[in-house]
Amino acid sequence: MLLISDVHLGKVAHFRKFGAAVPQKAIHKNFILLDEIVHHFQPFQVCFLGDLFHSSLNKEWQLFENWVSKTPSEIVLVAGNHDIIAPEKFEVLDIEIIQELEIDGFLLSHHPMERKGFFNFCGHIHPAVRLHGSGRQRLKLPCFFKKPSQLILPAFGEFTGTFALEPSKMDEVFVLVEDQVVKI
């Protein structure tokens, strides 16, 4: 199963619809990346951990329909706070919408959750960390943020922001650096 969080499809189109001219090419980038990752892992199932669509229905939905039709994997959506598109639209595409999913001791959700006996995979936060080094250097990078029984995934989508978290001693952080993931 492939877990993807916070793609925020439709955000660019939504902005454009309201008169903010975000470059159209950014729309395609999301789908290109989705194709790449599905092609690479060839998962049996793709599970979106919420905020798949940023807004109400717009024409990016058609692009999403195309993508679904050519993607062989089964698709599940754990609903997020942004997912306001009618469930029927997803049903037509054979996409199951669920509030959360418990499997083999794992709990998949959009918002971070704690449940005894489960390790939680979630999104929502768009986590990032700030790094600093000698010479007053600072960086803020998106990351996978791992707590003892939780992993918060970074936002997958282009044109989504980040929120800086402060790790405690128990936490582990894996930052995204260009095309690799580096453990801090």
Place this chain on the structure above:
Amino acid sequence: MSSRKKTIPSPLGKDREGLFQIAQDWFQQQSWKPFAFQKESWTAFLQGKHGLLNAPTGSGKTYALWFPIVLNYIKNNPDYKTKHKKGLKAIWITPLRALSQEIKQSAERITEDLGTQMTVGVRTGDTSTKERARQKNKMPDLLITTPESLQLLLSSKGYDKVFKDCSAIVIDEWHELLGTKRGVQMELALSRLKTVSKDLRIWGISATIGNLEQARQVLLGPETKAYDNSVLIRAKLNKKITVKSIIPKEMETFPWRGHLGLRLLEDVVPIINNSKTTLLFTNTRSQCEIWFQKILEQHPEYAGEFAMHHGSVNKETRLWVEQAIRNESLKAVVCTSSLDLGVDFAPVETVVQIGGPKGVARFLQRAGRSGHQPGKESVIHFLPTHAMELIEASAMQKAVQNAAVEDRIPYLNSFDVLLQYLTTLAVSDGFYPNEIFREVKQTFCYQAITEDHWQWLLNFLVMGSQSLKTYDEYQKVEVEEDGKFKVNNRGIAMRHRFQIGTIVGDASIQVRYQKGGYIGSIEEFFISKLAPGDVFTFAGRNLEFIRIKGMQAHVRNSNKRTNKVPSWMGGRLSFSAQMSELLRQELYTAASPNPSKGGEQSEEIRALKPMFDKQREESKVPKPDEFLIETFKTRDGYHHLFYPFEGRGVHEAMSSLLAYRISLLTPITCSLAYNDYGFELLSDKPIDIQEVLDNNLFTVDYMRSDLQKSLNSNEMARRKFRDIAVISGMVFTGYPDKGIKMKHLQSSSQLLFDVFKDFEADNLLYQQAFTETFEHQLEEGRLRMALERIAKQEIVWKQCTKPTPFSFPIITDRLREKLSSEKLADRIKRMTKVLMK
């Protein structure tokens, strides 16, 4: 002054004398005598000329222009005493809405005393919706408004009828607008009014700046009929200004850095006591708050006679303070630039400037706040906040003598403002591109705009891109059948109107008591750092933060002490070339006290001896033919300091240029800091200065292209983009009171910048961020001259063991620029653990 005046015969003849008599009589009734510049302005105005009046605040400039406006009405309406011709006759633009009441009063004095039935009205962001609607139906004869509110008028239907019979527009404090995007907004509005108002005179009023002639050109448009038919009038009010430095008694312990200046607080007390009313000017609102608190803490006897005035304090309090100054019921007021403009305060006897005023023009203006009666001298005390500022104090005295005033550099090709303006026109009555292009091209800002640019902008407005895609839902401006560009979507029109006012600044949050009662406004980023229960100082009170609600912060009074003071990003002005030169000369007297060469040491430089001694211990005080470089290591990393003494702007550019060139030699990450004396490259690795010198990295060759490339690897352009994104309407800042609800349309300009970088790097607005940085912020011409000067100097490289007095104010500056040529992964490997607030 114009020489053209004599060649054009007066079209008025006797008529004008009659009109003048009315004005003269009025002055006589007040037992005043009109100044020469006032009469000159009346004449030129009544001859139908446009012009720029160079007159300081409080010199009677309002009478120089309100009078001819009213006289002109009298001329055209001989039965003015009995009959009233309705409709807008003149607009007075003020950059600060706080000044509008004052201007209204002086206008009303004339209209009433002369027995006209003219009405005077104010329209600003403070004007109620009801009042605005009333004005819409029935405009006052004379309207006082702000550049933003004028744009809003242009965004309402049928605006052309409103302005049809407008005979004059006066732009007050033009120097404050020039060199800002509000100035560009004004240029565009004027370009439209020139067409819409058939008999319009355009007048600007400006304090003294370096480029007055250019200021007139920007106001009227270069090579326009209006410019040809215009005059520049200077009010030559020779006023004696005396600058006195407050010299610390114990120089040995006077700090090398800092910006508050509280150490000299007790030295201010005798100054306050010896004068009727004293204004204490601070550079930031937080500094203002702190001084107010501290003075009252240590001198409770001032309670009741001591007040504070800055832009975030609520309007009622500000008006009360201004009135109290006039009544002479206050001993002293701590203020910021909020009291720079407008309002004539006769009782002010003394002015104290705390910290470097960052500009001769501003310093002169503040000095002019005191001793307002004709013939009286203005006294200004300069209070240094750290040792190096004493050099500035000394140079400032010479600058005042030479009137070495800065230029205000006007913007060129601000496509963001143009897009906003075009949307404004599309929102109201729609526009035809050909007609508007002709008008726009006549402005100073867009004199070089090409047809290609224009087409790009039109495409952007209509399609949100340069080519039409089938699935795209972009919506903004539509092209109607007859070729008219028009916004028909009400939501877009509404959002645009809200956006017009937000041409500058961060989102501001109103601070209110829970039970109501407005205290003032604070920038959002300060509030966002507070947790409920936190106590902060604001408007002279200790307040406990309760919660954020909409765009309001609720607070209650608190007895707890706190050191949290909101900070505001103040504009940091750079010194003019002339002032930098004076500063250098001043400093060089410290190295070679040679009275025969005119290098006599001033009192300030002599007082600084302990600091210069310390500097010599570790490093050197450079002579005129020496260029000092210092390197040392601290806990923060490896410091590399360079001292060209060229002013902040040049140092900003030079540090970026040098860091870029070094990064070509070896991959490196630097953080850059600069002040008016020099700049620093701070890195986690040492830079080989010998290599820098051997490779001749200070060369003028390829300067332009290197500088341009350096912008790609640092953040300056990214920051410029923030305003551009808001002004052009790509980032929506939210409705004033429903901020939260519009969240799905808010995005950060940073995010947008990245998307443009990756997907649409040829976008004109993205490009503008770079050209603006390059042309506006980094003064290319001066950088070139500075590099040429350095080429002739001997380079003195001191490897120090610890920070020197010269370096201290720079290395402790936390507002820094970054530049990196390293791979991200490599940097991260070296970076330590996370944890940063």
